[in-house]
Amino acid sequence: MDGQGRGHGRFIRHRRAIGQCSGGGAVAARGGSGWTSARGPVHVSGRQEMAGGGTGRDMNITELSERITRGDRRALSRGITLVESSRDDHRAQAAELLDLLRGSGREALRIGLSGTPGVGKSTFIEGFGMYLLDQGKSVAVLAVDPSSARSGGSILGDKTRMERLSRAKGAFIRPSPSQSQLGGVARRSREAVALCEAAGFDVVLIETVGVGQSETMVAEMADLFLLLLAPAGGDELQGVKRGIMEIADLILVNKADGDLKSTAMRTCADYAGALRLLRKRAQDPEGFPKAMTVSALELAGFSEAWGEMCALTQWRRETGHFAARRAEQARYWFGEEVRHALLAQLQNGPARQDMAELAEAVAAGDMAVSAAAREMLSRLGR
CATH class of the missing domain: 1.20.5.170 (Single alpha-helices involved in coiled-coils or other helix-helix interfaces)
Incomplete structure (x- = not known):
């Protein structure tokens, strides 16, 4: 893309920086x-x-x-x-x-992607990834597949679904199990992103397993968050709810082709109206977040969507929001690491035995849940 696409006011100059919106080599x-x-x-x-x-x-x-x-x-x-x-x-x-x-000093553009089941996330990622390769970018895809709550297993079929992209030079696809992590993002996905950055990829796409309130976790490891939705999503607008809408930087209505094209345009207008009702975020320039239509099947709308991503990224870099957001994310993951380490202590050594003992007391009705919890915390503090 030459960066000279249709702009909006003062963001035309940002489009000229499309080729520089992601780092790495x-x-x-x-x-x-x-x-x-x-x-x-x-x-x-x-x-x-x-x-x-x-x-x-x-x-x-x-x-x-x-x-x-x-x-x-x-x-x-x-x-x-x-x-x-x-x-x-x-x-x-x-x-x-x-x-x-x-x-390493390398910095990729981290793009989180979520969407309702069946919306065509894998098809979109393959088409968008091929588009980025054509623009001279290298692309890493970290696709998180849902794990079975019973067996813990995952299909890990993203390489099969993204056949062209998986064979393309300059692309790397890594499926990982969610391991029952909330948000459909594997706990170590953030560290995998850091490795892909160090390997020199320009863009890292992080795909989650589905859409829901817990999907907001992906926003804590991405520079941009894309929400992919299907046409005729009036009920989805209610189902997605406010939490996921508030963190989206771009809403992309997929399947804007064939008989669904007019429906997709109406759906896009509905979401654009809904976005205007949300509170203004400090990290957004005028006009963001916004809704757009794309067609992963016909590879349509990718250049426009990429142009908006680059314009937004460039603005955030120039205003300091980009670096500030990454620093905030680092603080968040530090807290998460400490919390997970503390929880892990409950599964090892004497703490595990104390937990089992107090759980039996609660089950037998000898202790109230709150009293047993306080007792467990006091034992940990010894």
């Missing part, structure tokens, strides 16, 4: 494998072969970080597997890896 070719250990061997097996390669091979976190910054796709995949692991030794290695990559 081109992704290098895949590097080799094989690891040597400066800290001693780390043996892994089965599904958790992690960053060290195959079973029984050693891992050097420093070398892994260097390979990731060189754009080695295999190293990036292993790094993401490492940060997604819940094992204590892997968590320590993941922290070391993230600390090494923190100084």
Whole structure:
């Protein structure tokens, strides 16, 4: 895109910066494998072969970080597997890896995407990703699939649904299980985004499993939040509710093609009217957030939507909102990490036994729930 698309007032000049709205560089070719250990061997097996390669091979976190910054796709995949692991030794290695990559100085445009089931999120991401590749951008897609509450398993079928994009040079697709995390975003998705940034991708797309109030979590790891909706969504306007609408930067009404095109235009107008009723946000210029129509099937509306994303991003960079938002997100995830660590203590050692003991007392009617909770907190404080 040449950035000279239709503008609105003072945002015409921002469209000229479309080519600069995301940082990072081109992704290098895949590097080799094989690891040597400066800290001693780390043996892994089965599904958790992690960053060290195959079973029984050693891992050097420093070398892994260097390979990731060189754009080695295999190293990036292993790094993401490492940060997604819940094992204590892997968590320590993941922290070391993230600390090494923190100084890479690369910055991608992080775009969160959510939408109602069946709205065509995967089709949109594939078409939009191919459009970005045509503009000379490199694209990473972190797709979160819902996990079974019974078995914990996930289909992880996004690479199958995005067949063209998964084979395209300059694109990287990584499906991850949600692991029952609220918001349809895997707990470690934020760390996976940091790895993709360090690998030099220009744009990182974060797809969530569906739409709902808990989906707002994706906004805490994205620079822009897109809400994808279907035509004839009058009932959806009520179902989406205010929480998800308030965090959306762009509402994209998909399937604006064929017989549904006129319906999509009316739906877009409905959402545009609803957005005008929301309270003005400090991080938005005049006219944002806004609703637009796209067609993932006909690849229509992508250039206009990308132009609006770049105009908004450029304005936020110039006004300081972009950096301030990332700093706010870092504080949020620090608090989340501490909370998760405290909750993990309840599942280990003496605390687990105390929990079981007090739970039995509550179940038997010997203690009130609130009294048992206070007792548990007092034992933790000892």
